[in-house]
Amino acid sequence: MIPLARIAVWALSLGAVVLIALILGGSDDLQGKVGAAALLFVPFSLNALSGFFLIERRPELTLLGASAIGASVAAYFVVLDAFFSRGFFPGQNSVWILVIIAFVLGQASLLLSFRRDEDSPLVNAVLAGALIVLALLVVLAIVAISGTDIGPKVYATLAVLYLLGALLPPCLRWEEAEAT
Numbered sequence: 001m002i003p004l005a006r007i008a009v010w011a012l013s014l015g016a017v018v019l020i021a022l023i024l025g026g027s028d029d030l031q032g033k034v035g036a037a038a039l040l041f042v043p044f045s046l047n048a049l050s051g052f053f054l055i056e057r058r059p060e061l062t063l064l065g066a067s068a069i070g071a072s073v074a075a076y077f078v079v080l081d082a083f084f085s086r087g088f089f090p091g092q093n094s095v096w097i098l099v100i101i102a103f104v105l106g107q108a109s110l111l112l113s114f115r116r117d118e119d120s121p122l123v124n125a126v127l128a129g130a131l132i133v134l135a136l137l138v139v140l141a142i143v144a145i146s147g148t149d150i151g152p153k154v155y156a157t158l159a160v161l162y163l164l165g166a167l168l169p170p171c172l173r174w175e176e177a178e179a180t
Helices: 004-025 028-057 059-086 093-113 121-145 152-179
Strands: none
Touching: 004 028, 028 059, 028 093, 059 093, 093 121, 093 152, 121 152
């Protein structure tokens, strides 16, 4: 029996060869579509990798990791379809909501995959704060998509708080290690 990982490696490699052949040998229209599909794939695949990383590092959170993977795959195909049907910025709210949910699930997976059992209460509190900010961001984004004006200052402030919550844990661990 061939391992599933080997099948995935061969499928990805074959897919890359086919895409490169289409880009290099197809019509200008086909080259543009394949190139756009490949470029769109980059952020969604990186987002899905967060889910795989969470499943690998924290098997007890497999459902969240799988949700990040599934939402990323679904968002990629929905955005790709919208892109080819209606242009670069699809106007459908459901497309944007799915993209936001996919990226938030990916970011939450990434944060949780870096959590360690030996983390101090301070590191755990910072990670929890970052997850709360992510949840607040997704709720506000969905409310904004529905027509309520939230304002850029709110998003910018929450983005800074999220970045702080994502970047502080390694620094706090480093500080704690130096103190011992």
